[in-house]
Amino acid sequence: MHETRYHRPSSLDEAAKILSASADGRYLSGGQTLIPTMKHRLAEPTDLIDLTRLAELKGISESGGALTIGAATTHAEVASSDAVRKAIPALAALAGKIGDPAVRHKGTIGGSIANNDPGADYPAAALGLGATIHTSKRAIAADDFFKGMFTTALEDGEIVTKVSFPIPTKAAYEKFHNAASRYALTGVFVAVTKGGDVRVAVTGAGASGVFRAGGIEAALSSTFAADAIGGVAIDSSDLLSDIHGSADYRANLIKVMAERAVAAIA
Amino acid sequence: MTTVAMTVNGKAVSVDSEDRALLVEVLREKLNLTGTHVGCDTSQCGACVVLVDGVAVKSCTMLAAQADGSTVETIESLAKNGELHPMQVAFNENHGLQCGFCTPGMIMTAVDMVRRRGKTLDDTTIRHELEGNICRCTGYVNIVKAIKAGAARM
Structure with a gap:
């Protein structure tokens, strides 16, 4: 170093x-x-x-139908938080599957979101739940925050302070992890918002990082059932292809993970 | 250079080290606590696991400076007055090691596991909790057996 x-x-x-x-x-x-x-x-x-000792970046709270998590909150704290487990159990479960226990004791939600690794789990939750990312300067909708692999809307010097997740009617996250790194080879977060919208966010598969699967969202909006996904065509031309899996393999994984997530909550 | 003040294995220590020094480097090279091992040095294998402020972390993936003001427990903290810790005894009795290189990290992870998950651990829980600790000699059967037995005695 x-x-x-x-x-x-x-x-x-x-x-x-x-x-x-x-x-x-x-x-x-x-x-x-x-x-x-x-x-x-x-x-x-x-x-x-x-940034990890800053009190301004700590804490988990619920108000106005949203769960807000301070940026310096560790994955282990989110996974074991009674407030998170009660409000958005899929988010607690997602945090509990990041890396391994020692990594979860150090890694933070703010760091994960700001880094926007294409295989990271939290970006899928933020996009899938339609979160708002609060920074030292402003509030940014998740739909406008993730700008491609390792790229976000953050400007130089801007600090993620907290992430606000609207509490959904139901949500689930399914991930097919890389056995060595435990990153998502493909992970799919499915949420039904309080307003009845279906949001489906995919991590690990996109060549430009996390993205929403519009075709699956449309299919689930008409019929919220696992077998509604089978007929959706996934365009593999924008998907990652590497030694761990081809773009076509990932395209199939997106559907399988989405089916499993929907099956868990339909 | 920075001065890092920590409580290591119950003793207050103050160490001058480079800002870029990893916690494991300071433990091994400045404090001569060589029980904590460096295996992969890429955050994967868990040979370097120690407890910082009561929870397991990979000491190769943390700067010593980040631990300033913290309490650190290493494998050397477990045996008391010449008596092995129950988890160490369980690894011995269940042949939970072969070459032993990964063992300090396995045991510190096991102690963390029991503190968080309790003394009654099933195989599935133990195997999930061991996802960040790699043994390359053999399998994990005896390690899982050792942790289950050691947990019950802690």
Whole structure:
């Protein structure tokens, strides 16, 4: 790992000031992606600004039909939270299947969303539930937040502070994980909103990261049943193809995972 | 350089280290606690698992600086007055190791598992909880048996 300077600011303002004063600084949350990336020398930030101790980024609360989770909340905290399990059990279950126990004790929801790894789980929940991503500057709808692989609407220096998930009528997440990395080879989050809309978000499969499966949404909107998905055509030209699975294989996995998710809640 | 103040295995320590130093490097090289192993160094194998503020983390995937102000427990904290910890005894009795390289991480993960999930653990729970710990000598049958037995005695 290249040399770096570690900072532990006591407020969001101080964090932003340290970042803007640094030559090439990065915010550090749980570090479960950034630190391995630095060890491989694929990232060499001059400064690391640790956000995990900021009280402004902590806590889980429910109000006005939405569940709000602070950005520095770990996957383990979300998975074991009574509030999350009661309001959106699919979200608690998703958090409990990220990586392994040690990774879940460090990794955070804010870090996962800001990093937008194409195989990460949380982007599927945020997009599938139609979440709002709150930052140090504004609020951004999930539909406008994820801009492609490892790319988001975040501007330089902007910090994800919390994520608000509208509580759905029902939701489920099914993932086919890569056995080694435990990332989603394909993961599908299905939600029926309080307004009756069906939202289906796919992670792990898209060449441009997480996306909504419009064809499956349309099919489920007319009949909310697992066997409504079989006839949907999935265009594999925009899907990832690598040593773990071809685009056609992933196209099939999208339907199978969607069927399983719907079967769990239909 | 930064000064990292931690409580390690019940003792307050203060260590000067580079900001880029990993927690496992400081434990092994500055504090001579070489029971914590580096296996893959890529966050996959779990040989480096220690408990930070009471929960299992991969010490190869955390900067020492992040642990400033924290309580750290390593494999060396388990045996008391020459008596092995019940989980260590269970690994011994059930032949839960072959070369032993992964064992410190397995045992710290097992201790974390019992603290969070209780003393009565079924095979499925143990196997899911072990998803971040890799043994390359043999299989996991005796490791699972050892954890089940050790958990019951903790």
